[in-house]
Amino acid sequence: MSALRVVDLHPEELLERDALGELDDAERVRLEAHLARCATCRFERQLRADFGDELDAVNAPLAPVGLVAEVLARASGPSLMQDREVERDGDGDVPVSGSPRPSHVPSRAGRRRSAARALWMLSAAALLLLAGGAAAAIGLGGRGWPALLGGAPHITDRGNAVASNQTPKRHLAAAAPLAAQAPEAPVAPMETTQPIQAEPGLPVPAATHAASVTSAEQLFDAETTARRHGDYARAVALHRELSQRFPRSRQAQVSRATVGHLLLERGNPTDALENFDAYLAAGSGNLGEEAMVGRATALDRLGRTAEASIAWRALLAAFPDTPYAAHAKARVESLTGN
Amino acid sequence: MGFAVRDEHVDVHPEATPGASTMAIARAAATGDNAATGQLLRILAPRLSRVVRAVLGSHHPDVDDAFQQSLIGLVQALPAFRGDCEPIGYATIIAVRTALAMRKRSRIEQSRREDDVETDAMPEHSLSQSEEVAANRRKELMRQLLDYLPTEQAEALAMRIVLGWSIKEIAAHSNAPLNTVRSRLRLAKEALKSKIEANADLVAALEVPS
Numbered sequence: 001m002s003a004l005r006v007v008d009l010h011p012e013e014l015l016e017r018d019a020l021g022e023l024d025d026a027e028r029v030r031l032e033a034h035l036a037r038c039a040t041c042r043f044e045r046q047l048r049a050d051f052g053d054e055l056d057a058v059n060a061p062l063a064p065v066g067l068v069a070e071v072l073a074r075a076s077g078p079s080l081m082q083d084r085e086v087e088r089d090g091d092g093d094v095p096v097s098g099s100p101r102p103s104h105v106p107s108r109a110g111r112r113r114s115a116a117r118a119l120w121m122l123s124a125a126a127l128l129l130l131a132g133g134a135a136a137a138i139g140l141g142g143r144g145w146p147a148l149l150g151g152a153p154h155i156t157d158r159g160n161a162v163a164s165n166q167t168p169k170r171h172l173a174a175a176a177p178l179a180a181q182a183p184e185a186p187v188a189p190m191e192t193t194q195p196i197q198a199e200p201g202l203p204v205p206a207a208t209h210a211a212s213v214t215s216a217e218q219l220f221d222a223e224t225t226a227r228r229h230g231d232y233a234r235a236v237a238l239h240r241e242l243s244q245r246f247p248r249s250r251q252a253q254v255s256r257a258t259v260g261h262l263l264l265e266r267g268n269p270t271d272a273l274e275n276f277d278a279y280l281a282a283g284s285g286n287l288g289e290e291a292m293v294g295r296a297t298a299l300d301r302l303g304r305t306a307e308a309s310i311a312w313r314a315l316l317a318a319f320p321d322t323p324y325a326a327h328a329k330a331r332v333e334s335l336t337g338n
Numbered sequence: 339m340g341f342a343v344r345d346e347h348v349d350v351h352p353e354a355t356p357g358a359s360t361m362a363i364a365r366a367a368a369t370g371d372n373a374a375t376g377q378l379l380r381i382l383a384p385r386l387s388r389v390v391r392a393v394l395g396s397h398h399p400d401v402d403d404a405f406q407q408s409l410i411g412l413v414q415a416l417p418a419f420r421g422d423c424e425p426i427g428y429a430t431i432i433a434v435r436t437a438l439a440m441r442k443r444s445r446i447e448q449s450r451r452e453d454d455v456e457t458d459a460m461p462e463h464s465l466s467q468s469e470e471v472a473a474n475r476r477k478e479l480m481r482q483l484l485d486y487l488p489t490e491q492a493e494a495l496a497m498r499i500v501l502g503w504s505i506k507e508i509a510a511h512s513n514a515p516l517n518t519v520r521s522r523l524r525l526a527k528e529a530l531k532s533k534i535e536a537n538a539d540l541v542a543a544l545e546v547p548s
Contacts, residue, residue: 039531050476053473055501
């Protein structure tokens with residue numbers, strides 16, 4: 001039994017036990033006696049119930065479908081990392097986004113910076129795991145996503161992937177025949193953190209921003225900034241420039257997924273689909289699950305029901321435990337009438 | 339696991355099946371496993387979204403930014419995750435801090451723009467509206483209080499009232515001694531008492547008979 005101590009202005013333990021439904025009769029009498037004269041505790045108890053209802057609600061609007069892609073992309077950006085490490089809240093005394101660990105935990109800023117770089121570097125390994133697991137799940141052996149969608153990148157002797165089609169427009173309906181011709185699993189290109197120069201022979205679009213932007217990272221940062229500021233036209237234009245000048249960069253690959261979701265949200269499922277297809281066809285990155293969800297949603301919105309059904313099935317086959325499984329199954333049932 | 343698509347948003351509720359697997363995913367994410375990081379975000383995002391909305395208010399203009407910043411903050415804090423607490427608690431602290439900071443910044447900016455406006459004035463509504471409206475007004479009163487409390491007190495009060503955590507849970511998650519948490523809560527509740535007294539008629543009208 002919890003005892004109300006003299007130093008306590010309010011019977012906090014009793015309120016806790018009340019919220020858990022654990023009060024015995026004697027405790028309830030004591031709590032009710034306190035509540036009868038304490039508006040603060042009455043208000044607190046009501047507020048806890050109010051917020052409890054809100055937090056337990058199942059219908060609250062939640063994460064946009066492309067959010068994970070966006071967060072991973074932004075959290076990986078070096079400029080953002082620097083910003084977040086120095087960010088403080090309004091009082092300047094508690095890190096906002098830092099670890100909830102206490103001050104006795106040694107600073108791991110260096111480790112976080114390394115981890116941020118590692119996010120990119122590990123994308124290649126994650127790709128192999130994802131592609132392998134997905135391929136196994138859908139019976140494509142080691143071919144992975146590109147095989148699923150057709151038009152897999154060609155693997156050079158140096159292990160760099162070369163896109164077999166610079167402007168891929170592939171659809172899952174064509175997956176089976178293309179998969180039969182697909183080469184082995186692609187190896188994600190390991191890119192350096194150095195500025196990436198424009199690749200020769202590729203058209204450079206008309207400048208959409210300062211000519212000083214010379215690296216994939218800079219373009220990606222500019223695109224992210226435009227997106228964050230709601231300048232979607234500029235974000236898409238920068239994405240196109242990034243994809244054309246640095247088609248094999250990790251930044252371009254992440255951009256395909258994030259811009260795909262942006263376009264989907266902006267009511268352009270056609271171009272969104274093209275980006276998701278390009279992302280999946282490129283065969284690198286760690287956002288395959290997100291891209292597959294986006295692709296299936298885009299097909300849904302385009303009214304391409306047969307392809308949408310196949311796309312949702314492919315997602316379930318590749319990611320049986322996906323959080324989107326229930327929705328995917330519902331869509332398959334709805335689209336096929338089963 | 340529930341799932342629904344409304345407008346452009348996807349609802350997933352994987353937190354209904356967390357447990358050891360979430361811990362394993364969080365540990366892997368802490369080592370830099372990018373796939374695990376993405377998976378962890380998908381698992382925790384629904385809950386964190388609710389927490390951010392609860393602290394900020396669903397209609398706060400910065401709610402989407404705060405939610406995203408919370409997830410980014412989580413990714414950046416993951417290397418320090420040692421598995422000695424539940425990942426959802428670890429992430430929730432970040433979300434609470436982010437949302438509180440966003441509220442404070444927003445309040446400061448608003449006060450600069452509207453010096454003549456009383457920032458804690460309650461919106462004028464009939465007091466005889468539905469229970470849902472009453473609940474929303476009670477919560478808004480609480481959120482306004484959070485804006486003005488010192489950070490540690492606001493954090494403790496949010497964990498206590500918004501999240502419904504016990505004092506022990508607050509102490510564990512914020513790594514503060516129990517008595518320190520008690521002290522912060524006591525001070526915060528004194529401020530709450532003042533807020534209630536300043537809005538006595540309103541609070542009385544909003545009160546639900548027990």
